[in-house]
Amino acid sequence: MIIREATAEDWPAIWPFMHGIIAAGETYTFDRDTSESRARAMWMLSAPSRTVVAVSDDGTVLGTAKMNPNHMGGASHIASASFMVSPEHSGQGVGRALGEHVLSWARAEGYRAMQFNAVVATNVRAVALWRSLGFTIIGTLPEGFLHPTEGYVGLHIMHMPL
Amino acid sequence: MIIREATAEDWPAIWPFMHGIIAAGETYTFDRDTSESRARAMWMLSAPSRTVVAVSDDGTVLGTAKMNPNHMGGASHIASASFMVSPEHSGQGVGRALGEHVLSWARAEGYRAMQFNAVVATNVRAVALWRSLGFTIIGTLPEGFLHPTEGYVGLHIMHMPL
Numbered sequence: 001m002i003i004r005e006a007t008a009e010d011w012p013a014i015w016p017f018m019h020g021i022i023a024a025g026e027t028y029t030f031d032r033d034t035s036e037s038r039a040r041a042m043w044m045l046s047a048p049s050r051t052v053v054a055v056s057d058d059g060t061v062l063g064t065a066k067m068n069p070n071h072m073g074g075a076s077h078i079a080s081a082s083f084m085v086s087p088e089h090s091g092q093g094v095g096r097a098l099g100e101h102v103l104s105w106a107r108a109e110g111y112r113a114m115q116f117n118a119v120v121a122t123n124v125r126a127v128a129l130w131r132s133l134g135f136t137i138i139g140t141l142p143e144g145f146l147h148p149t150e151g152y153v154g155l156h157i158m159h160m161p162l
Numbered sequence: 163m164i165i166r167e168a169t170a171e172d173w174p175a176i177w178p179f180m181h182g183i184i185a186a187g188e189t190y191t192f193d194r195d196t197s198e199s200r201a202r203a204m205w206m207l208s209a210p211s212r213t214v215v216a217v218s219d220d221g222t223v224l225g226t227a228k229m230n231p232n233h234m235g236g237a238s239h240i241a242s243a244s245f246m247v248s249p250e251h252s253g254q255g256v257g258r259a260l261g262e263h264v265l266s267w268a269r270a271e272g273y274r275a276m277q278f279n280a281v282v283a284t285n286v287r288a289v290a291l292w293r294s295l296g297f298t299i300i301g302t303l304p305e306g307f308l309h310p311t312e313g314y315v316g317l318h319i320m321h322m323p324l
Contacts, residue, residue, distance in 0.1 A: 022235075029237040073184075074307045075191040075280060075317055115303060117279075118237060139301020139319050141277060145236045155237055157301050157319060 001094065003101045006051040006064060011040060013061035014053065017086035018043070025148050027123045028082075029155075043082075048109070052101060054085075054094050062086055063094040067102045070115045079111040079162075083126075095126070099133050107162045114160045120145045121154035135160040163256065165263045168213040168226060173202060175223035176215065179248035180205070187310050189285045190244075191317075205244075210271070214263060216247075216256050224248055225256040229264045232277045241273040241324075245288075257288070261295050269324045276322045282307045283316035297322040 006014070015036055022039065025032040030039070045051050049068035053061050063085035070080035081102040085094045106114050114135070119126055121140065135158040144155025168176070177198055184201065187194040192201070207213050211230035215223050225247035232242035243264040247256045268276050276297070281288055283302065297320040306317025 025236055029233045029235045031235045031238075034235075071191045071280060071306075071317075073191045073193045073196075074187055074282070074309065075303075076193075077308065078303065078306060112305065113303065118233060120236070138303065139321075141237075141240065141275065141300065141321060142323070143274065144233075144240060146239065147236065155233075159301075159303060161304070 001054055001056055001062065001092075001097060003052050003054050003097060006044060006053045008044075010053050010061055010064075011044065014043070014064050014084075015039065017088070018064070018084050020087065021084050027120050027126065028084075029118045029145070050105065052098070054098055056089075060089075062089040062092070063098055065098040065102050067105055069111075070117070077110070077112040079106040079109070079114050080117060081106075081114065095129055096133070099129060103133065103160070103162065111162055113162055116156075116158040118145070119156040119158050120147065121156055122147055122150050127156065127158075130158050130160075133160070163216055163218055163224065163254075163259060165214050165216050165259060168206060168215045170206075172215050172223055172226075173206065176205070176226050176246075177201065179250070180226070180246050182249065183246050189282050189288065190246075191280045191307070212267065214260070216260055218251075222251075224251040224254070225260055227260040227264050229267055231273075232279070239272070239274040241268040241271070241276050242279060243268075243276065257291055258295070261291060265295065265322070265324065273324055275324055278318075278320040280307070281318040281320050282309065283318055284309055284312050289318065289320075292320050292322075295322070 022030045051066045054063045065083045067081040070078045137156045138159045139157045141155040143152035184192045213228040216225045227245045229243040232240045300321045301319045303317040305314035
């Protein structure tokens with residue numbers, strides 16, 4: 001697996017699994033009916049933000065991450081990031097590799113911390129992954145997320161000093 | 163004092179005190195050199211978001227607030243808001259009146275909670291005001307804000323169920 005800059009040519013490989021994840025509405029705060037063009041505009045970022053793909057040896061796009069400032073002004077030293085892994089390729093360390101890549105990027109860019117604004121509490125694999133990379137839950141919005149089958153669940157804010 | 167919709171005609175009265183607050187960089191995560199046109203685009207919102215002004219009996223603009231969804235999709239039941247009060251008119255209950263107005267708006271719009279994403283810990287008057295209205299600090303980003311004289315200080319996330 002390699003992680004490299006996402007290009008316009010990668011989008012047709014990203015959108016099918018991204019669309020499934022957004023439409024399921026279990027793990028992300030995107031509108032569930034987000035159109036392809038809007039999703040593309042929200043995900044495919046340009047400098048100083050950045051979007052990458054994780055690609056297998058045979059060229060298959062396994063997952064993607066975007067990274068960007070979380071705040072402006074006096075809080076512009078805090079970065080954020082988002083991740084989507086193709087369900088076909090889950091459990092293969094793609095999320096972890098993307099997470100490590102994003103943390104390296106943020107350190108290299110001079111950020112002092114990474115903050116995730118909205119990690120759905122029932123997304124236990126993601127929570128466990130971020131914890132294993134050093135993140136802590138610094139707060140939880142009670143009933144912050146309406147899960148399609150679980151009802152209202154917590155929405156974690158996770159943080160890691162860099 | 164009345165609170166009413168902000169119009170384009172109010173902007174020349176808003177910008178002088180807003181500019182001072184942004185340039186001081188002590189309480190807000192705006193870039194300190196934010197231009198007037200960018201500030202206007204960020205502050206003067208249209209439906210479903212909304213911007214209001216607090217106006218004295220003689221028509222003076224005392225302060226302003228904007229209110230908007232904080233998240234999308236499964237978290238779209240959480241609102242956010244921002245407030246600026248002219249320093250000339252601080253201590254007159256303008257912030258409290260705007261806060262109460264915003265909470266009423268959010269309830270009427272069907273939001274289930276209000277979340278402030280970035281309350282600077284040294285802004286003790288704001289923290290005390292929001293607490294008195296029912297907000298709690300659900301988490302603090304350690305060293306989340308670089309204050310121009312205090313150095314790195316905490317950045318609170320405050321929350322109130324509606």
